[in-house]
Amino acid sequence: MRVLRSTAVSLLLTLALRGPASAQVDTSFHGHLFTWEDAVLAGVFTLGTIAARPLDKSAAHALQQPTPQGNRILRVSAHVVRDIAQPGSFIIGMSMYAAGRLSNQDRLAELGLFGTEALAGGAAFADVLKDFFGRARPYVDTVPNPDNWQLMRGFRTGTKYQSFPSGHSVAAFAAAAAVSSEVSRWYPHWIYLVGPAMYGGATMVALSRMYENRHWASDVITGAAIGTFAGIKVIRYHRIHNDKTFDRWLLNASVNPKDLTHASFSLVPMLR
Secondary structure (H helix, E strand, O other), X not given: OXXXXXXXHHXXXXXXXXXXXXXXXXXXXXXOOOOHHHHHHHHHHHHHXXXXXXXXXXXHHHHOOHHHHOOHHHHHHHHHHHHHHHHHHHHHHHHHHHHHHHOOOHHHHHHHHHHHHHHHHHHHHHHXXXXXXXXXXXXXXXXXXXXXXXXXXXXXXXXXXXXXXXXXXXXXXXXXXXXHHHHHHHOHHHHHHHHHHXXXXXXXXXXXXXXXXXXXXHHHHHHHHHHHHHHHHHHHHHHHOOOOHHHHHHHOOEEEOOEEEEEEOOOOOXXX
């Protein structure tokens, strides 16, 4: 079992880093939205969640011990990365879009817009699952009980029973996948630096949610899966269907920073 868990984690990290890059190096814009690689990646995430499930209680117990909880660096870092993921990722995404339009940098605007769409899509799907599964967060029971599930309870009782999956992990991995996917197309050589940095930061967010006793290990792995798929699929969808009128309208917006009272929008396709 220990070998199985190690293998699952290794495959999970490898495909999480390689999957988005390999899925996005195709610049023909004529591929399929879903590929066999997606099935492999989904299988690895599923295997990772199953492998982590028996570790939920022990991991939660270990992270709540006086030594890690008394470490000021860990405590401050957890707060910082948590806020960067939510609401920071949405603020950053919309700020990138606005900055791209104000400075006429199409790539910056596109990354901000598509990244925000990935965040919103992943969050919406995760919220439905949270309410449906009704899993208790680690801090709810006096003795943490990872088996405290009740279908549909999240709709009735609120945040204490909305542990599965981790919304912060969804946001962090959606941003990581979207940025890595776009960078791999624009600057292929930079992906080996940007990919590990983005996914490393997302992993820190996931660990922070466990450190703060808000999620189980299996919660954050599932959140990572949803976020990764959201980021990959939103970017790939726009690369395949690059004639979306609404997105063209937003991406062709033009604003003069010296005269913010005037803004113009165009439906002429962007040059890519």
